[in-house]
Amino acid sequence: MINFTIGPVQSSKEIRRIGGEQVPYFRTQEFSNLMLENEKLIKKFMDATEESKVAFITGSGTASMEATIMNLLTKEDKALIVNGGGFGHRFVELCELYEVPCDQIILDVGQPLTEEILNKYNPSDYSTFIVNVHETTTGVHYDLKLIHDFCKRNSLFLIVDAISSFLADELSMKDDGIDVVITGSQKALACPPGISIITLSEKAVERVYQNNPKCLYLNLKEALENAKRGQTPFTPAVSILRQINARLKQIDNAGGTASEVKRISALAKYFRESIKDLPFEYVTNSPSNAITALSPLNASANDIFLELKDNYGIWICPNGGELKDKVFRVGHIGDLTNEDYDKLIEAFKDLQKKGLI
Ligand SMILES: *Cc1c(COP(=O)(O)O)cnc(C)c1O
Numbered sequence: 001m002i003n004f005t006i007g008p009v010q011s012s013k014e015i016r017r018i019g020g021e022q023v024p025y026f027r028t029q030e031f032s033n034l035m036l037e038n039e040k041l042i043k044k045f046m047d048a049t050e051e052s053k054v055a056f057i058t059g060s061g062t063a064s065m066e067a068t069i070m071n072l073l074t075k076e077d078k079a080l081i082v083n084g085g086g087f088g089h090r091f092v093e094l095c096e097l098y099e100v101p102c103d104q105i106i107l108d109v110g111q112p113l114t115e116e117i118l119n120k121y122n123p124s125d126y127s128t129f130i131v132n133v134h135e136t137t138t139g140v141h142y143d144l145k146l147i148h149d150f151c152k153r154n155s156l157f158l159i160v161d162a163i164s165s166f167l168a169d170e171l172s173m174k175d176d177g178i179d180v181v182i183t184g185s186q187k188a189l190a191c192p193p194g195i196s197i198i199t200l201s202e203k204a205v206e207r208v209y210q211n212n213p214k215c216l217y218l219n220l221k222e223a224l225e226n227a228k229r230g231q232t233p234f235t236p237a238v239s240i241l242r243q244i245n246a247r248l249k250q251i252d253n254a255g256g257t258a259s260e261v262k263r264i265s266a267l268a269k270y271f272r273e274s275i276k277d278l279p280f281e282y283v284t285n286s287p288s289n290a291i292t293a294l295s296p297l298n299a300s301a302n303d304i305f306l307e308l309k310d311n312y313g314i315w316i317c318p319n320g321g322e323l324k325d326k327v328f329r330v331g332h333i334g335d336l337t338n339e340d341y342d343k344l345i346e347a348f349k350d351l352q353k354k355g356l357i
Pocket of ligand 1: 007060061062063087132134135136161162163164184
């Protein structure tokens with residue numbers, strides 16, 4: 001199978017090799033050193049300040065979304081949440097669950113956030129702004145500069161879910177005034193699922209120490225205390241953390257985030273240029289480099305997903321719910337090449353010949 005989904009994505013041979021090794025004991029100086037190196041490189045790639053801290057959570061991205069809401073916000077906060085799809089909606093659910101007052105900016109499928117929309121809200125009504133910078137359900141990428149300008153007006157605490165955007169689109173915690181960035185192992189980091197990563201600014205670290213959330217496993221105070229010596233409170237997904245270490249070093253040696261963003265955006269561009277004559281429409285005019293979301297003009301999106309899976313050895317990413325038949329997504333993250341896209345285009349053309357798209 002060739003995997004063009006949005007995660008888990010294809011890992012390189014080197015990363016898979018590490019996954020096949022025995023899991024080493026982890027309460028050792030050697031593993032601590034690896035974790036401290038992971039923290040250093042994550043901070044570098046997030047363009048975080050020296051004082052920032054990183055928590056590695058064993059759990060998928062949603063675990064870190066939940067940990068962030070639980071540990072950083074309280075009933076005294078008021079959050080403004082961009083809700084442009086399934087992942088924006090998840091933050092609304094989490095705020096409701098933890099009784100954090102919130103308002104939503106509800107956007108249509110693929111609709112970008114504009115200054116005009118933001119201006120309908122008054123920053124002084126809020127303490128916090130929450131956004132999934134890439135709303136993966138529709139492929140739309142929101143403008144962090146615009147959000148930063150809005151947040152600056154009342155020093156809003158800015159939480160960014162960059163789970164599917166980190167390493168695919170540019171992001172700078174310093175320049176974009178971000179307090180918390182969440183990412184995960186199975187998207188552009190191209191490792192197996194199981195680890196999510198929360199990078200916290202100095203202000204965010206202070207908040208963690210001030211709050212007393214009712215939780216044990218996802219308590220970030222414990223995570224940060226342990227992280228000082230390169231450890232985690234509980235047994236982490238050791239193998240994945242070793243794979244992440246190899247992957248981070250690989251990216252660093254190849255020129256860091258700038259070159260990784262460039263590599264992924266080149267794949268996106270190659271694919272988008274190749275589909276010009278196919279009967280698909282773009283879902284958004286403000287896409288992330290991580291995926292291309294498409295609406296087929298004459299066929300069900302889910303049928304195309306099934307055809308490619310069952311008859312061509314290809315996974316694209318289907319959508320759920322209301323978008324099931326309307327939208328499919330093609331990922332550009334993971335260990336992919338132009339030749340892989342050539343095979344996908346060939347399959348699309350074959351489906352067209354058969355009258356299936
Ligand atoms: C993948 C993803 C998540 C996390 O989903 P999990 O299934 O919990 O890993 C969260 N937010 C966005 C924007 C994502 O793309």
